[in-house]
Amino acid sequence: MAKPEKVLFVCVENAGRSQMAEGFLRKFAPHLDVISAGTKPRSQLIPTVIDVMKEVGIDITEQKPKELTNEMISQSITVNMGCMDKESCPALFVNDVIDWNISDPKDKDIEKIREIRDQIKNEVLNLIKKIEEQ
Template sequence: MVESKKILFVCVENAGRSQMAEGLLRKFAPQFDVISAGTKPKSQLIPNVIDVMKEIGIDITEQKPKELTNEMIAQSITVNMGCMDKKSYPALFVDDVIDWNISDPKDKDIEELRKIRDQIKNEVLNLITKLDDQ
């Protein structure tokens, strides 16, 4: 039996971008094992992030911010959502991190959140294509 590829989406607070990416990958590529995490996770997701995901039929209300572990990094293909805080983001020191450089959704209005969501969706769909070709 072939083990599914593990994908890890990382940002500092694990309350927005990485959670959107996790929800999108679960929907479009359930064959992959996906998780998101952060180095300083918040206690809950950004409410408007949940709302913009519901607009495209993805419910992430059950997802919770999680703390990033070295084990997660070691076992996964790691995607940095755009966090560049070297003190808070140890995965920057991993050789094969994919970096998407996506804006932080914190304190953004709903229109900006939609743009961020759509950018993440495009990145996720491109990632799926690349992973399926491997």
């Protein structure tokens, strides 16, 4: 089986979880192509998300929220971070999706965002392992 060309992390606003996942994958598997996107992207990342990623040595300040496209989906392994907004949930638009069901960091305190960050890190490391085993 051929290794995937791209990994796509999706959530509604593309301002927190999916951006953290993108940052972790870039760090731990730089040989993989990664992108994140959302169905209703915000204008910028959640500032506290940027801060907690810096705590673990990952700078995501240059990453920007992007709108999810069919082209992104068709060329990628797609991971849905979780959905709080059922009407805009990216999983509704993707047939073959991995769903992690991770809490949205929006409006959470820094300790909760750190927990979310660490959960995402573990999921990304497990995903990399599965991809490498293919």
